[in-house]
Amino acid sequence: MKICIPIINLRDIKKANKTKADLLELRTDLYKNYNLKNIFYKCHKPAIITIKKNDQKLIQEAVDLKPAYIDINFDLKNKIKYNNLIISYHNYHKTPDFKFLDKLIKKGVNKIAVKINKVEDNLIIAKLLKKYPDKIIALGMGELGIMTRLDKRNKISFFSLNKVKKTAPGQLTIGQKNLKLYGIIGKNIQYTLSPQMHNTGFRQHKINALYQIWDTNNLKIMIQIFREFHLAGASVTVPYKEEIMKYLNTINHDVKKIGAVNTIVNKKNKLYGYNTDWYGITESIKKYIKIKNKKVIVLGQGGAAKAAKYGLEKYGAQVKLLNREAIKNFSGNFDILINATPVSDKLLINKKILKKHQVIFDLIYYKKTKLLREAEKKGCIVMSGLDMLRYQGEKQFKLWTNKAINYEKYAL
Numbered sequence: 001m002k003i004c005i006p007i008i009n010l011r012d013i014k015k016a017n018k019t020k021a022d023l024l025e026l027r028t029d030l031y032k033n034y035n036l037k038n039i040f041y042k043c044h045k046p047a048i049i050t051i052k053k054n055d056q057k058l059i060q061e062a063v064d065l066k067p068a069y070i071d072i073n074f075d076l077k078n079k080i081k082y083n084n085l086i087i088s089y090h091n092y093h094k095t096p097d098f099k100f101l102d103k104l105i106k107k108g109v110n111k112i113a114v115k116i117n118k119v120e121d122n123l124i125i126a127k128l129l130k131k132y133p134d135k136i137i138a139l140g141m142g143e144l145g146i147m148t149r150l151d152k153r154n155k156i157s158f159f160s161l162n163k164v165k166k167t168a169p170g171q172l173t174i175g176q177k178n179l180k181l182y183g184i185i186g187k188n189i190q191y192t193l194s195p196q197m198h199n200t201g202f203r204q205h206k207i208n209a210l211y212q213i214w215d216t217n218n219l220k221i222m223i224q225i226f227r228e229f230h231l232a233g234a235s236v237t238v239p240y241k242e243e244i245m246k247y248l249n250t251i252n253h254d255v256k257k258i259g260a261v262n263t264i265v266n267k268k269n270k271l272y273g274y275n276t277d278w279y280g281i282t283e284s285i286k287k288y289i290k291i292k293n294k295k296v297i298v299l300g301q302g303g304a305a306k307a308a309k310y311g312l313e314k315y316g317a318q319v320k321l322l323n324r325e326a327i328k329n330f331s332g333n334f335d336i337l338i339n340a341t342p343v344s345d346k347l348l349i350n351k352k353i354l355k356k357h358q359v360i361f362d363l364i365y366y367k368k369t370k371l372l373r374e375a376e377k378k379g380c381i382v383m384s385g386l387d388m389l390r391y392q393g394e395k396q397f398k399l400w401t402n403k404a405i406n407y408e409k410y411a412l
Contacts, residue, residue: 002156003177006167010039017044019174040065074109086111095121111137116145119214120221126228129153142170147181147229183212185222186237191366193412194235201397201405223247233400234264241303248273258310260303263396277304278311280392288381289359292316299327299348300340304363308338344369354378365389
């Protein structure tokens with residue numbers, strides 16, 4: 001893959017010449033009152049001359065200069081004869097299906113730039129790059145399309161001089177050409193604070209990495225995308241913590257005991273599954289109460305509930321998981337109650353069983369739930385899932401980067 005810097009402001013040519021880019025792109029559609037020959041010879045690197053309109057004089061001038069490439073829109077391809085043409089198709093609204101884009105390539109298009117509206121759209125780009133490696137440019141516009149810009153199967157990818165010099169949404173800077181991409185895989189998870197947390201960690205350690213939200217309705221497609229683009233790692237949240245296991249190459253001993261994964265590490269495109277939830281839960285509770293010999297009730301039977309049971313039993317607690325039906329009829333005593341369901345606006349238990357000495361822990365962190373509000377009224381020790389998020393996140397960060405981080409120092 002060759003690296004190209006688009007020149008937005010002609011004064012930037014001098015600075016761009018000093019970078020490690022392979023090419024410079026002269027965006028003639030962005031300039032006013034310029035002499036193409038003069039600016040072309042200021043480029044000390046091979047240049048792409050990009051022409052967006054049917055201007056025969058400009059087209060001929062570009063041909064005469066013999067640049068590395070001339071980039072023109074698909075509808076102009078019959079207006080020019082040149083050996084090294086980049087014939088572009090842009091769609092600023094959506095990603096058309098694979099069949100449509102493949103037909104365009106067969107008609108001569110060799111640069112495709114489309115809007116990525118959902119993470120699954122990236123699979124269409126991956127299929128094109130797999131079919132035509134090193135022969136085409138296939139880029140996804142928007143934040144979710146960043147992974148396509150890093151794919152080495154692209155013939156050329158475009159990186160800006162800095163953050164304010166971008167020519168397309170989601171375009172990275174030249175300093176990010178080796179960026180590692182992480183994210184959180186889940187469904188209906190736009191509320192998550194994980195990007196804020198982990199991107200803070202990357203900045204603190206000066207790691208060239210970015211953490212995104214990969215909200216998906218199709219886990220199988222998401223894992224295909226993960227493998228195709230060699231994504232570095234991921235957090236896994238509801239509802240995929242158990243289902244994800246069948247797509248991984250290896251799981252560690254904690255996962256084998258728990259039966260759920262919340263962390264993926266990609267090592268040479270082999271996917272390793274870990275669970276850091278149990279650590280996040282136990283560390284949170286230890287701040288308030290000793291766990292040994294405590295009676296614990298966990299509402300729910302999903303991945304987070306199983307992690308809670310595993311972690312608390314490690315520290316000598318007596319733990320019982322309750323499903324929805326059992327929760328309705330529960331009336332026993334307990335020291336610690338954990339809500340590991342996604343229910344936030346209803347009280348799943350009878351509030352009469354709440355007592356002053358108890359610890360009430362709701363793993364939901366993005367809002368104060370009805371359970372915590374009622375527990376506060378009874379004088380219970382109440383905990384949201386914010387500490388758990390931090391502690392499990394610290395373990396994730398260590399697994400991904402082999403570096404320690406303390407997320408308690410940062411406001412979330």
